Structure formats: C-alpha cells, structure tokens
Amino acid sequence: MSQGETLLVTGGAGYIGSHTLVELLAAGHAVLVLDNFSNSCAAVLDRVAELSGREVPWVEGDVRDTSLLQKVFAEQEQRGTPITAVLHFAALKAVGESVAEPLRYYDNNVAGTLSLLSVMQQFKVLRFVFSSSATVYGEPTALPYVEDHQIAPTNPYGHSKAMVEQLLRDLCQAREQFTAITLRYFNPIGAHPSGLLGEDPHDVPNNLFPFITKVAVGQLPALQIFGNDYETPDGTGVRDYIHVVDLAQGHLAALDYGRKQSGFHAFNLGTGRGTSVLELVAAFERVTGAAVPRQWAARRPGDIAAAWADPSLAREVLSWQARHTIDDMCADGWRWQSQHPDGYRTASPSAPVRGDPAT
DSSP: OOTTOEEEEETTTSHHHHHHHHHHHHTTOOEEEEEOOSSSOTHHHHHHHHHHTSOOOEEEOOTTOHHHHHHHHHHHHHHTOOEEEEEEOOOOOOHHHHHHOHHHHIIIIIIHHHHHHHHHHHTTOOEEEEEEEGGGSOSOSSSSBOTTSOOOOSSHHHHHHHHHHHHHHHHHHHOTTOEEEEEEEOEEEOOOTTSSOOOOOSSSOSSHHHHHHHHHTTSSSOEEEEOSOSSSTTSSOEEOEEEHHHHHHHHHHHHHHHTTOOEEEEEEESOSOOEEHHHHHHHHHHHHOOOOOEEEEOOOTTOOSEEOBOOHHIIIIIOOOOOOOHHHHHHHHHHHHHHOTTTTTTOOOOSOBOSOOOO
16 A cells, blocks of 8 residues: 555444454554444454554544545545545344344445445545445355356345445446445354454344354353254255454455456355354354353244355455364354453443544
C-alpha cells in the first residue's frame, strides 16, 4: 500500500472483521474501522491493537448514515490519508432471523451497502471487497458449488447478499475502473490461535460452532441440532467449515488482486470438504475433552441439507487456500471460549476514536 492510504473496514469489530484487521495490520496497511457495535463491542479493537502492536482508529456509526460516511471520507482526505479501498463486513447474518424479519435484513444489508457505494462514488474510491456468502447459491444443482452455479437463495439473508452482488455487477459495468471482489464465505469457525480474539454473539448463537462452545462452557444446557432427517450420511446438515484466520487471509489476497484487476469478481472461500453437524460435535469433544449434550429440534426454515465449496478458483487466481483442519478450528475456538466465557464484556475499550460517534 502507498504511504498515506487508508482502508475503511466496516463491521471491523465483528468476528470476521476483527480477524481480518489483524492480517491487514500485519501486512502494513493503515485501517479505519466503522462499526455500530450492534453485535460486537469496541473492546475487541483493543485486542487487535495488542496483537498487532498498532493503533486501531475507529468511528462508531452505521453504514446507512450517509452524512456520517461523507464526513468520515472527507476527514480522511483532509488528513492526507484518503480512503482508497473499502472492506465491507457490516451486515446482519442470521438465516432464521432473516426469515422472521426480512425488512430489517434488506434495510441493513442492501440499503446500507447502497449508501456506502454512493459515498464511495462521490469520493472516487474504486476498490471494494464484499463479505458475501455461499447462501447466494441456494439449493445445489451439483456439489461442490462453483462460482458459476445458479444464484437462487432460499432465505432473505441470502437474497440480501445476492442483491448486493447484483448492485456490484451493475456498478462495475457502468464504471470501467471500479473493482468489486465478492467473497462467498462458507462456514467460518474457530478463533485466533492466541486466544485473544473469537466469536462473541450477544444473544443465543444462531450458528452451530458458537452454540457448541457455549454448551461446552456451561452457559447453555444443550446443543439444539436442527433436523436429523436430511439426505446426508448421518441425517444432519453438512457444511464446509473454514478457519476464520484462513478466511481473513483470503481478504488480503482479494485486496491485492483488486489492485491489478477492475470489474466484478466472485470467489468461494472454503476448504472443499463437507462436515456434518454430528461429525463436528464429535471432533470438538475429541479435541477438547469437553462434553456437548445435545437435543434434536425441527429443521429451521431456509436451511438446506448440504453445502461445500470448490475453492479452486481462489487457489488459482488469488493464490489462496485454506490451511487449517477441523481439529485446528475446534482447538482454537475452545481456547477462546474457555478463556473468555463472557466474551469481551468485561473488557473496556481504549482504542482511539476518530470523528464524532453517531448517536
């Protein structure tokens, strides 16, 4: 990165955003975090600063607040450290919740991204890395998923990501110099191997792995397994679980690729291997020695039986591939949860703030 450039990281205090910050800072990038802390807290940025040995400036605010975004971009220009690229993590992400509250998801995920892109265009910022999801594919016509699989999501969360991808395609067609790299995540789990960073949902977890760790640490009585009658080897859902550090490093590769290529580009970030719910629980118990009581529950609306990636395009084009195993994911995730049963709630933020917090 050229001296004086800044990366805006929206949702940077979140699970994936915070791990990506560590990788960005280690690579020498200057960052500015924008986060409304709706499902995170500012204290996580202290941990990022501790791991990186560098300042992590942040602004509290929402991507739907266009006037705040304009102020942030303008102030960075005035400082001589303009924003030159955006990594966009800020989104609501629970499939079940999106079925119950679709308007909230479209407002936050789609309208928020539209606001962000509009301000980027105003300030002539031409590089965008988008936190997308494999849920854009919907029911598989074939597995593993490849990037040209049909886009046919089965829930509002997936639809919101697909809508943003379409926005990005259209923008890239209208602006030849604009670059949008969309990263279709599979199922990120685990934590930073230091034990300082991890997933910290504020409510009952919506994703499997933090539910497992919350049960193992004694904060929840039993793991609910949603559906045991899928057409899979053991009847439970099969997913492609990827270590969050591998995922974070994928953003670094995408950012570098976006410096050389314009246009819209989509990549799967996964391991290429499927693991069932019961297989993941068994691996977790074996690696950690912790017991995970479980109970069966009905299928959740919008869930599919199986999904895993063909990550070969990311390997060939981005020179990226996942390196951590399921055992690594379980060990690192448990290190975080067992050392921080209450997550970041007992920590206090000290990271420097830029701009006026949104109220």
